[in-house]
Amino acid sequence: MSARTLRGRAAVAGVGETTYFRHGQSPDAEFKLALTAILAACADAGIDAREIDGFSSYSDDRNDPTRLAAALGLPRLRTSLMQWGGGGGGCCAAVANGAAAIATGQAECVVVYRALAQGQFGRFGQTGGIDTISGEKAYLMPYGVLSPPQRFAMRVQRYLHDHGIGHEAMRAIAMASYHHAQANPRAVMHGKPLDEARYDASRWIVEPFRLFDCCMENDGAAAIVLVDAERARDFPHKPVYLLGAASGSGPRFGTHAHNSVHYASANFGTVAPDLYAMAGIGPADVGVVQSYENFTGGVLMALVEHGFFAPEEGNEFLTLENLLAPTGRLPLNTSGGNLAECYMHGFELVLEAVRQVRGTSTSQAARSDVALVIGGPMVSPVSNLLLGSEAVL
Template sequence: MAIVGIGETTYYKHGQSPDSEFKLALQAILNACGDAGMDPRKIDGFASYGDDRSEATRLAAALGLPRLRSATMQWGGGGGGCCAAVANGAAAIATGQADCVVVFRALAQGQHGRFGQSTAAGTISGERAYLVPYGVISPPQRFAMRAQRYMHEHGVRQEALRAVALASSYHAQANPRAVMYGKPLDADTYDASRWIAEPFHLFDCCMENDGAAAIVMVDAARAAEFSKKPVYLLGAASGSSYRFATHAHNSPAYASANFQTVAEDLYRMAGLTPADVGVVQSYENFTGGVVMALAEHGFFRPEEANDFLTLDNLIAPTGRLPLNTSGGNLAECYMHGFELVLEAVRQVRGVSTSQATRNDVALVIGGPMVAPASDLLLGSEAALGART
């Protein structure tokens, strides 16, 4: 499969979009079609995740599509579905259910409320039933416990989390699209910021934003029909390790980002190893999850996190592993992780505002510490040929 177009809207602080969520989705889709140099009426499939409210049938009607052939929604995992949605769209094309699929995510929190915020309800069910009675209500509280356990077990220091936050901020300063463009973060400011839920400071937590982002995907054999350099889907994987979603946080691999089995599947499908990856876009719900996810993808052993995760190692162009080169969820925009897919495409195309030296293969990590989580490996035509 080939990604032949990418598009996005202006990114706003949560609640500040002047447009409805549906309109934002349409804007991103039209921008992606413009990037591909194609008529939007060639679309015949949509894929999304996280219970996106912009329904495929409404989008098809608004865009004037002659017909809609495929509409898929990744189940569960919240932002962990950002890569799985791309895989679902690719599967639709591979099985002949669609010829041109748009994968997208749209959020207008002023219109529909803040994503993930607890709401008043007469009944609490599922995982929250084991947490809310004890005051564990917000996502930072839930995920802080996994990160704290991991840091204790492997001797990971706060500086490793800080390096992730600083790298995202550093790259955002080169990216005019970023919400935090012109608002740099330094180590002293990070250290002085308030605790949200230890070990997470304020700047360890993702932003909340409004906007939309989309990609256009077709069979690789058609890639030459479009105006921009195609980027190829080398591998995709999603899922969970054994009993990861056990209620009451009793999973056997509690101190985990949930990528042990997913990463194995990804590398096996792509025929690649961690050494082949030149740049990473990792979903930062919280920085601790990024630390775990990078280790679980084989870039370092957990005990090596403090030495590997330094600012110099994580910044483009010359770092050992440039990370979140557009600013990521922490500093570009929290488009529920889908902006990471667009940045991976830019890296492979060679047009990022913080271009990595090695950019033939880009890894996207979706949703550390959630279930199911998902991954993508994107690459150039040369990388596709080397793999096959």
């Protein structure tokens, strides 16, 4: 094994989260939500919070590690990490950054976290910062392209057209998330099933996205505890090891006029090969996937770019039965994902991947020794993560 790898160097010892609320409905401040999730993760790991000596997050999380350290009574803070850019595309990179700090001796116990309270700070998905226009917005705002659904719809529409993929494929992705949420009492959409008729009757947001193709907006927080892999057996739960991680972008993806070389793309063309190379496994070894759904079309492209099927096979592969746990060909978003569990900026997907490897998911996949997390399709940079059991090392 090359020394320049994170494979088998760190493990998840604990996971924790708050109650998930509809956007703006949390009774608690965002900082309190972050602390609640962190303390829950520590309790799950069976450790005192004062053992933490590092924090890692992404997308400019407002909950400053120095303040967290003071509130938790940490004797010292050794590392403080933030993944730049990409919004929810950083949810896996934040875990990789924390693992890298542990692997290089910069920390012993890192908490990776994300928290949102939109009643306190304003609606997360609302267009803002348009008093002055520069960069990408200068090419979009004059034509009324204001919101994320509008921007990403163009990439997906092009992809569907180029490969002859029907709306039924995106519908299957949405229905799989909602199906799994019905078994998950934590899910915001628990008790609110989705069927084909309801999906097809839902309003257009912007073609090709209907209402149920778009992620929710929620308040809450989620966190994990990372430790050195050699300590992994010292904790109450089955160890979940980091097998591989990657982050980045393809050529010219961020060009302002939407003229990147691979325009109709989720942006994993160069990232997925790096992930599999580090982990030493391939798509056939993956038993379950948690994919960030900003929009269902991004999931579709991301699954192709991670090697699960060719674009021309999209209609055949993306059926509801293939995406359901326990026995589908590729169980997807088994807690409900961004569409139906909650939108914790994708970090809830990491927690669900841990539960799958532990064997404690509410919709357990038949094959769960290797779980893939895909962060933020169609943004830049994106990131991904492979977690696995000791049997895979």
